[in-house]
Amino acid sequence: MAAEIISGTEMARTIRAEVGEEVARMKEGGARVPGLATVLVGEDPASRAYVSMKNRAAEEVGILSRQIDLPASISHEELLGWVEGLNADPEVDGILVQLPLPEQVMEAQILESIHPYKDVDGFHPVNVGRLLSGTPDVLIPCTPQGIIELLVRSGHDPSGRHVVMVGRSNIVGKPMISLLLGRGRGGDATVTVAHSRTRDLAEVTRMGEILIVAVGRPGFVTAEMVRPGAVVIDVGVNRVDDPSSEKGYRLVGDVDFEGVSRVASAMTPVPGGVGPMTIAMLLSNTVSAAKTGAGGFGG
Ligand code: L34
Numbered sequence: 001m002a003a004e005i006i007s008g009t010e011m012a013r014t015i016r017a018e019v020g021e022e023v024a025r026m027k028e029g030g031a032r033v034p035g036l037a038t039v040l041v042g043e044d045p046a047s048r049a050y051v052s053m054k055n056r057a058a059e060e061v062g063i064l065s066r067q068i069d070l071p072a073s074i075s076h077e078e079l080l081g082w083v084e085g086l087n088a089d090p091e092v093d094g095i096l097v098q099l100p101l102p103e104q105v106m107e108a109q110i111l112e113s114i115h116p117y118k119d120v121d122g123f124h125p126v127n128v129g130r131l132l133s134g135t136p137d138v139l140i141p142c143t144p145q146g147i148i149e150l151l152v153r154s155g156h157d158p159s160g161r162h163v164v165m166v167g168r169s170n171i172v173g174k175p176m177i178s179l180l181l182g183r184g185r186g187g188d189a190t191v192t193v194a195h196s197r198t199r200d201l202a203e204v205t206r207m208g209e210i211l212i213v214a215v216g217r218p219g220f221v222t223a224e225m226v227r228p229g230a231v232v233i234d235v236g237v238n239r240v241d242d243p244s245s246e247k248g249y250r251l252v253g254d255v256d257f258e259g260v261s262r263v264a265s266a267m268t269p270v271p272g273g274v275g276p277m278t279i280a281m282l283l284s285n286t287v288s289a290a291k292t293g294a295g296g297f298g299g
Pocket of ligand 1: 049050053096097098099100121142143237251270271272273274275276278279
């Protein structure tokens with residue numbers, strides 16, 4: 001039987017509507033409109049597309065959004081200066097510096113320079129630590145948070161189940177396992193992490209009742225690697241050349257969709273799976289950040 005397709009596009013629409021209602025309530029209550037600033041360094045077409053999607057989605061729910069475009073040649077100090085300015089800006093509740101950054105910029109230092117209360121990506125060490133400690137009122141990275149929502153809202157609660165995470169990045173894998181391991185909604189899972197150095201990978205991935213894949217390699221997970229009946233979450237968004245398509249490329253996930261859809265009980269598509277959820281959670285984080293009030297205090 002073919003796997004059920006879990007639509008991130010649809011679920012993200014629902015979440016955006018919920019966020020929009022929340023923003024409207026805040027305005028009615030006399031609160032300032034939440035503000036998001038996105039920082040895009042350089043000209044990478046995929047990054048540019050994601051950032052403009054983020055700003056558009058923010059505006060649609062009533063969040064004030066501002067995109068700052070900076071040249072790829074920017075110095076580390078100059079970029080720090082921009083972040084400092086946004087930290088101090090009372091209209092800005094959330095700051096997002098799109099990754100990857102050019103080589104001359106020290107990414108870790110830039111992420112640490114963002115005020116933790118304005119860190120809507122959840123990449124600041126304070127938020128990383130709070131997530132791992134299970135401290136409430138933490139800003140949680142958007143992609144893993146979106147995956148938890150996908151699982152819970154589609155009726156595949158990870159609680160008590162064996163989840164295999166393939167990938168150990170700071171953006172997806174590491175925060176994902178913190179959420180799955182945590183107590184309460186979306187957590188309480190048994191977690192195994194696999195990565196590029198894992199031996200007998202297929203044996204490990206086949207243990208997963210839920211299999212989450214974030215490795216950035218098109219079609220990396222094939223049907224033989226999936227436990228029959230598993231729920232498969234495909235985090236990869238890879239552009240592969242396709243001269244027959246209008247844009248000259250098409251998007252494929254890290255999972256071989258055709259093959260795996262015959263083995264899994266449910267799976268997310270690419271596009272239209274995790275990607276739209278990432279953006280929806282960014283909006284939700286921006287509203288949370290506005291409520292903590294760091295923007296109002298000027299950082
Ligand atoms: N700071 N950098 C920072 N935060 C992030 O959360 C990200 N990421 C990743 C890259 N760099 C980042 C994103 O936003 C990846 N990413 C992201 C977000 C959204 C989508 C894909 C990646 C998305 O919506 N993808 C659509 C297709 C978009 C298209 O047509 O190109 C989808 O349906 O999957």
